[in-house]
Amino acid sequence: MGKKKPRPRRSFTREFKAEIVELCQRGDRSVGQVAKDFDLTETAVRQWVAQAERDAGNPHRRADQRRTGRVGQVAAGEPPPVRGRGNPQTSDSFLREGDPVNVYPFIEAENAAKGGNVKRACTLLKVSRAAYYAHRSAEPSNRARQDIELTEEIVAIHDESKGTYGTPRLHAELRNRGRRHSRKRVARLLRAAGRAGRAPKRWRTTTVPDPAASTPADLIKRDFSCGASDVNTRWCGDITYIHTWEGWLYLATVIDLDSRRVVGWATADHLRTDLIAEALNNAVAQRRPESGVIFHSDRGCQGGFNWSSQHLESFFATIKKELIDRRGWPTRIAARKAIFGYVEGWYNTRRLHSSLGYLSPNTYEATHWVA
Incomplete structure (x- = not known):
């Protein structure tokens, strides 16, 4: 090595x-x-x-x-919460209809109390005494207890991904944390918890090459494969657009072909060359590459960017699936701040990439970058 x-x-x-x-x-x-x-x-x-x-x-x-307001305090202009929802202390009854509450502890408490009456408690809670005694005598197996613990960890990881991870990435993240279980088991427990990952929509090409643009040499020669020794030597760039209530927000990105890291990006309300230049300048400022780095883009009407690199298409499909398409964006500023948090605080540093052996770009660069 x-x-x-x-x-x-x-x-x-x-x-x-x-x-x-x-x-x-x-x-x-x-x-x-x-x-x-x-x-x-x-x-x-x-x-x-x-x-x-x-x-x-x-x-x-x-x-x-610095702290936000007190828990439960309603911000100015926001409607008050509906009584009985979001705060269990304001409900009209202790056990509301449809609540997923295990009633057996209440029967146990009644049975332990002086003068307690199991029959009366079962009648009030609409549980047969046979079911109560069967539950009382049953002991969960080791496998069942392990499933409970594993499900809690699966749900926690799923929440960390903001509901985007499916079975493959959950399985990989568990292995990274030292938990080795079969993928089928993870899939079963994920379904049992009522959770699922998010699949990207089919990508649609919406931009065509500029027929008047010159055709520079393809220095990458259509080789978009990963190579740990080539990190910070081959970049590619592209543009996508995001709908906001104020109008379109355009996102230009520069990605390292070998670590899949977004090394530079910029947003604007236009498609002028300034947007592309800002994304590339940000990449150079952050990465400080050595002389000879190759920047790849196809012929397009915005200074050379177009929809060809499969990795940028994958990135755009991913960010739209996991962030953009999950809510509306009232302002361009709100969308840009969300993109900052996603790219810099999740995609580059923590999100697992299947093409990198289910490592994040940050981890891949730290552990696999060799000369």
């Missing part, structure tokens, strides 16, 4: 730091958690927050001291 090559030193734009500071100041995540999610050092994040506080004229207040 060749000598391991150091990872490129990352450089961060002013906009990137501002987005991280804003996430810290919201108060729903600690500084340490934000640093972990975005593959940053906690010291660097705290320095950015402290600098932002000094710039704002409040040098003594830490980001993790």
Whole structure:
């Protein structure tokens, strides 16, 4: 095996730091958690927050001291919650119809109480005494107990992925955490928990090459395969669009062909060459590649970008499946902030990629990049 090559030193734009500071100041995540999610050092994040506080004229207040309003408090302009929903303390009765409540502990409590009456408790809770005694005598098997524990972990990972992971990625993430189980078992427990992954929609090509554009040499020669030794030497770029209530938001991205990392991106309300240049400049600023890096794009009407690279098509299908198509976007700013969190805090740092052996781009670069 060749000598391991150091990872490129990352450089961060002013906009990137501002987005991280804003996430810290919201108060729903600690500084340490934000640093972990975005593959940053906690010291660097705290320095950015402290600098932002000094710039704002409040040098003594830490980001993790900011808190949102009290739990249950309704924001201005929001409708009040419906009585009995979202807060179990406001329900009209202790056991509401249809609630998935295990009633046997209540019968046990009645039976243990002085003068308790199992028959009366079973009648009130509409449970036969035979079923109660059968439940009381039954002991779950080791397999059943393991299924319960495994299901809890599957649900937790599924929630971390915001409901996007299906069986293959759940199975891979469990293996990464030292939990080795068959894929069929994971699939069974996922179905039993009422969960499922999200499948991408079929991608539709909506842009055609510019017939007047010149045809540069294809230095990549249509080779889009992964190669650990080629990280930071071959990039490709493309554009997609996102519908907001204000109008279209265009997203230009630059992806490393070998680690699948989004190394640069930019958004705008137009398709001018400035958008493409900003995405490429961001990639160069963050990655600082050595001389000779190849940037691949096909002939298109926006400065050379078009819909050809299978990896960018895959990325666009993924981000639309896991983020864009799951809600409406009132403003371009809201969509851009969500894209920042997805790309920098999930896709690059934590999301498992099947083409990388179910590793994240960050992990792949850290463990497989050799000369």
